[in-house]
Amino acid sequence: MKKKILVIGAGSDVAQALSRLRAERGHILWLTARSQEALQPLLADLKVRYQVEALGFVYDAELHSAEDLMAQLPGIPDEVHVAMGYLGNPDRLDDPKDAARILKVNFSAAVLLMNAVMHAMIEKQVKGVLVGISSVAGERGRKSNFLYGAAKAGFSTYLDGLRNAGFSHGIHVMTVKPGFIRSKMTAGLPLPGPLTASPQQVASAIIKGMKKGRGTVYVLPVWSLIMLLIRNIPDVVFKRLNL
Amino acid sequence: MGTPMSALTKISNWGNYPRIEADVRPWPLQTESPQIARGMGRCYGDSALSTHIVDTRSLNHFLDFDAESGLLTVEAGLTFDEILQVCVPRGWFLPVTPGTRFVTAGGALASDVHGKNHHAEGSFSDHVRWFDLLTASGEICRCSRTENTELFYLTLGGMGLTGIIKALAFYLKPIETAYIRQHTLRCENLDETMAGLEAYGHWTNSVAWLDCMAGGRAFGRSILMLGESAKQSELTQAQSLNPLKVHSTKGIPFPIDMPSFTLNRFTVQAFNQVYFHKHPKGSRDSVVHYEPFYYPLDKVLGWNRIYGKRGFTQYQLVIPHADARKGLQEVLELLAKRKMSSFLTVLKIFGEQSENYLRFPKAGFTLTLDFGISASLWPFLNELDGVVERYGGRLYLTKDVRMNPDFFRRTYPMAQEFMEKIKALDPTGKFQSLQSQRLGIHA
Numbered sequence A: 001m002k003k004k005i006l007v008i009g010a011g012s013d014v015a016q017a018l019s020r021l022r023a024e025r026g027h028i029l030w031l032t033a034r035s036q037e038a039l040q041p042l043l044a045d046l047k048v049r050y051q052v053e054a055l056g057f058v059y060d061a062e063l064h065s066a067e068d069l070m071a072q073l074p075g076i077p078d079e080v081h082v083a084m085g086y087l088g089n090p091d092r093l094d095d096p097k098d099a100a101r102i103l104k105v106n107f108s109a110a111v112l113l114m115n116a117v118m119h120a121m122i123e124k125q126v127k128g129v130l131v132g133i134s135s136v137a138g139e140r141g142r143k144s145n146f147l148y149g150a151a152k153a154g155f156s157t158y159l160d161g162l163r164n165a166g167f168s169h170g171i172h173v174m175t176v177k178p179g180f181i182r183s184k185m186t187a188g189l190p191l192p193g194p195l196t197a198s199p200q201q202v203a204s205a206i207i208k209g210m211k212k213g214r215g216t217v218y219v220l221p222v223w224s225l226i227m228l229l230i231r232n233i234p235d236v237v238f239k240r241l242n243l
Numbered sequence B: 001m002g003t004p005m006s007a008l009t010k011i012s013n014w015g016n017y018p019r020i021e022a023d024v025r026p027w028p029l030q031t032e033s034p035q036i037a038r039g040m041g042r043c044y045g046d047s048a049l050s051t052h053i054v055d056t057r058s059l060n061h062f063l064d065f066d067a068e069s070g071l072l073t074v075e076a077g078l079t080f081d082e083i084l085q086v087c088v089p090r091g092w093f094l095p096v097t098p099g100t101r102f103v104t105a106g107g108a109l110a111s112d113v114h115g116k117n118h119h120a121e122g123s124f125s126d127h128v129r130w131f132d133l134l135t136a137s138g139e140i141c142r143c144s145r146t147e148n149t150e151l152f153y154l155t156l157g158g159m160g161l162t163g164i165i166k167a168l169a170f171y172l173k174p175i176e177t178a179y180i181r182q183h184t185l186r187c188e189n190l191d192e193t194m195a196g197l198e199a200y201g202h203w204t205n206s207v208a209w210l211d212c213m214a215g216g217r218a219f220g221r222s223i224l225m226l227g228e229s230a231k232q233s234e235l236t237q238a239q240s241l242n243p244l245k246v247h248s249t250k251g252i253p254f255p256i257d258m259p260s261f262t263l264n265r266f267t268v269q270a271f272n273q274v275y276f277h278k279h280p281k282g283s284r285d286s287v288v289h290y291e292p293f294y295y296p297l298d299k300v301l302g303w304n305r306i307y308g309k310r311g312f313t314q315y316q317l318v319i320p321h322a323d324a325r326k327g328l329q330e331v332l333e334l335l336a337k338r339k340m341s342s343f344l345t346v347l348k349i350f351g352e353q354s355e356n357y358l359r360f361p362k363a364g365f366t367l368t369l370d371f372g373i374s375a376s377l378w379p380f381l382n383e384l385d386g387v388v389e390r391y392g393g394r395l396y397l398t399k400d401v402r403m404n405p406d407f408f409r410r411t412y413p414m415a416q417e418f419m420e421k422i423k424a425l426d427p428t429g430k431f432q433s434l435q436s437q438r439l440g441i442h443a
């Protein structure tokens, strides 16, 4: 059966890899990006490569509400992927605008979107799948990105609860916690090779996770071990570390 | 995460020489400093290197395909590999392809690449209908044979010096099958090799693999390979089960950097002998998939490591028909005299030249040699330059890593005009490469 798949932040490298894998299967793609100009090549690409139906919607977390977006959609999607994310200026305490943006894109807007979709799915009895891309950065705050980390922690906690709420309605919610990904977000940063996944690896892990009905997916297994260790470092030590 | 956004990357192109530290950023432009576009880095030398590099590989979207005319529109960072995966099953093939499919469409345009079919079908730019170029002024210009014509011919083969090609439209050619009807013959010396390439000029594809180490009566012997896109009726039963089969996307990774001494005169000679004698005397016909025909080297990923850490370069020259026989003989003799060896030596025939400002191909023969980097290489190549110039030839920029500016100006007849036009288009030198600096295009 052809599914209608909504991808939020479709220009993200991970989302592009994911959209291609879904389109390869013949599914219908509904993409969102921040401008019509950004949508155009994404849509054209899926149509030429896979000869599938693809529609685009302009959505900017800072300008539009979840309801704005839902009103544009031609129906209720069967599958939703929230890939939008914003790393922001790492360690600056003097930039409230950027801080608000980090919280909005990674947390509040993402949550409000998921809420709206879940509500619509329950109402129309769609037994769909919701996938949220969070991050291992949410597992313990570090001085280099505690705003981003906090927003992702909130998002992960929200997804835990939503999974619980969706269960009785046959709706599955999956949390993705990638470690480092080689993407636009990390361009120019020195990343440790063995701990860094490609967007294609993340996309494949998401599809595999959905198939298996997993709750939480770490993309590279080593990251669940690393985070276990990091979570267990006593605070007296942790606060002195340069992470 | 949390490190300042300007880590330097160690980077080199296919020849692994030179290897520099550069600030590599994905498209779109993120700096005002002098910079150069880089696609798959399959040029051999310093063409796609600069202290600031724009990595175009995120421009990897198909934009349109017209199945009536075969006109394909893509973003410039899309690779030939991906284009083949999508287009071959629909019965279309690249109009021109270099000996590797790991190049971007933008890189193919900027180098104006040629294939084994130059004498019959021209170079890549002959099939380009239009492209969109981001120029130094920050505008995106649509260029074609009727719109911004000058910029069009400056950019085809222009080595990225006019700006960043963002998207392009070019014509694919229809194929009935993904297979090639191949005719292979052994040529016992240079005369036979050259006569063969000329006599079989009516074949769309031709290339001679030359044993540059053979001397005496076998001097210039080669294996000549000809190919024509196969028809359905020419396939074997097994092949016709999937006549439009795509190449395999799996490759064998080349394990390690070989120690630099592995490729020497003796091992190269041994390899060449074995390869030559693997082919029986006379000729042979077969029907083969396009992958081994066009891309025999792509099977081994990272084969460039065979030259070890010192790296290598290719020296590709063209000599016009008139004195080609004498010129090629002199080049090969100089090789033997100076005890230099080239692992892969390829001879092809070129058709007419284009109107591009920096056109490399012209009617004649083109010889490609490769050499490991060593101190003795540079004076030797300077000597070869002398021969090339005496016979009215020139060298291919996308393989070059050491040509000197005077030689460049003397052998590229429109070099001066190119430089003046570039200066007018881009007075501050926003787009420059190590190569353009070396060639005196930029001070």
Ligand SMILES: Cc1cc2nc3c(=O)[nH]c(=O)nc-3n(C[C@H](O)[C@H](O)[C@H](O)COP(=O)(O)OP(=O)(O)OC[C@H]3O[C@@H](n4cnc5c(N)ncnc54)[C@H](O)[C@@H]3O)c2cc1C
Binding pocket: B013, B014, B036, B037, B038, B039, B040, B041, B042, B043, B044, B047, B048, B056, B076, B077, B097, B098, B099, B100, B102, B103, B104, B105, B106, B107, B108, B110, B111, B112, B113, B114, B115, B158, B159, B160, B161, B163, B164, B165, B166, B297, B398, B399, B433
């Ligand atoms: C195994 C092998 C076989 C080859 N065989 C052939 C052959 O048979 N015939 C042939 O002609 N060539 C051949 N080549 C050379 C190769 O085809 C060219 O160097 C080609 O340009 C490489 O494409 P790329 O995407 O890697 O470009 P790069 O190497 O990244 O760049 C090459 C040049 O193009 C410019 N450029 C790249 N993208 C853009 C853009 N978007 N906008 C503006 N400028 C751009 C760069 O600035 C640079 O000057 C071969 C190379 C290899 C490794």
Ligand SMILES: NC(=O)c1ccc[n+]([C@@H]2O[C@H](COP(=O)([O-])OP(=O)(O)OC[C@H]3O[C@@H](n4cnc5c(N)ncnc54)[C@H](OP(=O)(O)O)[C@@H]3O)[C@@H](O)[C@H]2O)c1
Binding pocket: A009, A010, A011, A012, A013, A014, A015, A033, A034, A038, A059, A060, A061, A062, A082, A083, A084, A085, A086, A105, A133, A134, A135, A136, A177, A178, A179, A180, A181, A182, A183, A184, A185, A186, A199
């Ligand atoms: N890269 C990593 O190392 C890493 C690690 C762990 C988790 N993640 C998470 O993985 C997901 C995918 O990221 P990626 O690595 O693929 O990075 P990316 O390419 O930078 O993708 C980020 C996406 O978020 C979108 N976005 C940013 N601000 C937005 C806004 N205000 N409104 C709507 N969309 C907005 C971007 O849109 P534009 O395309 O228009 O900019 C882009 O599509 C993100 O959630 C990220 O947090 C990444």
